[in-house]
Amino acid sequence: MLSSSSDFVYLTLEPFYTLLKSSKSLPPALMTKYHEALEKGCLPFFVNNRQVGLIRPDFWVHFKNYPDVFQLVEKPQGSKKPGVHLSEDYKDYKERTAVVSKVLEELRAKDAIGSLRGWRDENYSVKPNFAEQPLLEVERSASGLFGLLEYGVHINGFTRSAKGELKMWIGRRSKTKQTFPDMLDNMCAGGLPAGMGVLECARKECQEEANVSDQLLDRLKPVGCISYFYEDERGLQPESQFIFDLELPEDFTPVNTDGEMGSFQLLTMSEIQTEIVSGNFKPNCAAVCLDFLIRHSFIDFDTDPNLMYFVEQMHAPLQSMYR
Amino acid sequence: MLSSSSDFVYLTLEPFYTLLKSSKSLPPALMTKYHEALEKGCLPFFVNNRQVGLIRPDFWVHFKNYPDVFQLVEKPQGSKKPGVHLSEDYKDYKERTAVVSKVLEELRAKDAIGSLRGWRDENYSVKPNFAEQPLLEVERSASGLFGLLEYGVHINGFTRSAKGELKMWIGRRSKTKQTFPDMLDNMCAGGLPAGMGVLECARKECQEEANVSDQLLDRLKPVGCISYFYEDERGLQPESQFIFDLELPEDFTPVNTDGEMGSFQLLTMSEIQTEIVSGNFKPNCAAVCLDFLIRHSFIDFDTDPNLMYFVEQMHAPLQSMYR
Numbered sequence: 001m002l003s004s005s006s007d008f009v010y011l012t013l014e015p016f017y018t019l020l021k022s023s024k025s026l027p028p029a030l031m032t033k034y035h036e037a038l039e040k041g042c043l044p045f046f047v048n049n050r051q052v053g054l055i056r057p058d059f060w061v062h063f064k065n066y067p068d069v070f071q072l073v074e075k076p077q078g079s080k081k082p083g084v085h086l087s088e089d090y091k092d093y094k095e096r097t098a099v100v101s102k103v104l105e106e107l108r109a110k111d112a113i114g115s116l117r118g119w120r121d122e123n124y125s126v127k128p129n130f131a132e133q134p135l136l137e138v139e140r141s142a143s144g145l146f147g148l149l150e151y152g153v154h155i156n157g158f159t160r161s162a163k164g165e166l167k168m169w170i171g172r173r174s175k176t177k178q179t180f181p182d183m184l185d186n187m188c189a190g191g192l193p194a195g196m197g198v199l200e201c202a203r204k205e206c207q208e209e210a211n212v213s214d215q216l217l218d219r220l221k222p223v224g225c226i227s228y229f230y231e232d233e234r235g236l237q238p239e240s241q242f243i244f245d246l247e248l249p250e251d252f253t254p255v256n257t258d259g260e261m262g263s264f265q266l267l268t269m270s271e272i273q274t275e276i277v278s279g280n281f282k283p284n285c286a287a288v289c290l291d292f293l294i295r296h297s298f299i300d301f302d303t304d305p306n307l308m309y310f311v312e313q314m315h316a317p318l319q320s321m322y323r
Numbered sequence: 324m325l326s327s328s329s330d331f332v333y334l335t336l337e338p339f340y341t342l343l344k345s346s347k348s349l350p351p352a353l354m355t356k357y358h359e360a361l362e363k364g365c366l367p368f369f370v371n372n373r374q375v376g377l378i379r380p381d382f383w384v385h386f387k388n389y390p391d392v393f394q395l396v397e398k399p400q401g402s403k404k405p406g407v408h409l410s411e412d413y414k415d416y417k418e419r420t421a422v423v424s425k426v427l428e429e430l431r432a433k434d435a436i437g438s439l440r441g442w443r444d445e446n447y448s449v450k451p452n453f454a455e456q457p458l459l460e461v462e463r464s465a466s467g468l469f470g471l472l473e474y475g476v477h478i479n480g481f482t483r484s485a486k487g488e489l490k491m492w493i494g495r496r497s498k499t500k501q502t503f504p505d506m507l508d509n510m511c512a513g514g515l516p517a518g519m520g521v522l523e524c525a526r527k528e529c530q531e532e533a534n535v536s537d538q539l540l541d542r543l544k545p546v547g548c549i550s551y552f553y554e555d556e557r558g559l560q561p562e563s564q565f566i567f568d569l570e571l572p573e574d575f576t577p578v579n580t581d582g583e584m585g586s587f588q589l590l591t592m593s594e595i596q597t598e599i600v601s602g603n604f605k606p607n608c609a610a611v612c613l614d615f616l617i618r619h620s621f622i623d624f625d626t627d628p629n630l631m632y633f634v635e636q637m638h639a640p641l642q643s644m645y646r
Contacts, residue, residue: 131628198624221620225631240631242624295618297544301521301565305454308548308563308642315638319631
């Protein structure tokens, strides 16, 4: 069993803070820890007999009080694998969504779990991997309770001077943000709500968080993705971010329209490296910036031999974790 | 114990052939298979008490005949972990290199192991991860026998028309190449020899394989890396490739000067996608092309939801595998 949440960190985003420093005390790889997690009593979570998550013992103590909804299978039963199964009495997307929502609302009303104080009234899709059809949708603040795969978009808004110098618009998160207040962020970013397309979500975030015009939004370019698995007080967070580059005219200035970003500044690539190493970025935004710096050839492998380690860690194999 | 090599594939590069197709029958993730490999009798290989490889049982039957060089530790002995340890009688880089070379020369003379028929007279550095100092160097054709981490460079040579259309120079490997004869390849690629820098190696390959001038070589841009682990008749191959983009003038034509590439053709991005899906590329070159297509926004996540899976699989966590 799990003794404390602190011995349960899979992949902290710490390494991005030590970038350009030594290779000492790098954290171990994700998948080894996934095995350890199972040994420590985390329970695979199944919907329609497909694994979609991992429930930590300290959250299971709450869910096990709803045995009509969450059923513990201790040993393989026919095709059913050991773990927690959402009851098959709830047969489709709508019924599953409704019953899980009911349980979460009850736990929230009792103030049983801290994460639910951050209730967002926004749902995430639940599926074994990104390519498949969703099996249900779950309130965003609860996804860590089930270790669900989460998705989001991050947009690198950058300018290129006549001489070719790149600068990037970096946001500072509002001091009142629930998570990582007052830390540096990409120009725009946000979670992918249930039912929304990836590009559609990127456009929405650019409009809400930086007031980018429709004309400029047509320049949004998908350029890759990152995946990582971390843990915090909200639970287990296996997360992937779709990354977009957006080249902006030099006279553009982002204006936040939803109150999530406190201010913006236009930084050189060298300033961004300094901010990453100083730990001033929200960790996953540091990873997105690092990916930008790599793709745009601002860091090389001869002068920073740890880079390959970071690139691998930024692409944890989450899409195959629950297969 | 291992029944046959065919049940021992970690990550085939097969998924790149099924790109843009369904999510069916995707291979499992690397690290799970690493655990299975240990269960099946593969032995961690240590030098100076640091793991640098993994020895398959069918290769160990040869190495165990040299007990003064390769020592099997069955249970933890003090700080020594179970596995095969290169004898500490060989104290430094030079002594270790010499003794392993002597064993390999003997096995080659006896024709004991098929891989050694591909003797290259080129050494690879042996280290627990890319950032550390090498502990010895080993003949290239033997690296699969020890499951050593291997590194190489791949160069995307591309042109951009006045209208902005990208095309990429694709090589067809010589029909007499030891490995993957007559398959499609990147413009230039090659293994990283012991003691050579990454950029230095990329320049050398561009000169030898495509006759790129010094002036054009100054445009070489490091843009990332990929990592994967596969197995073939040569053994266990955990491999990482440093990727470079090289924008070329439209009147440039690559000319092979070392006989490794049979011919070159300039393909559109759409033609390259077709060749990837048709399985005409050497698998890791398909991955390098896929990485190029993603970074340059020719594929997106809405129309190809499997893409995230492929991106993760192209970045297997090899740098932390032997830590």
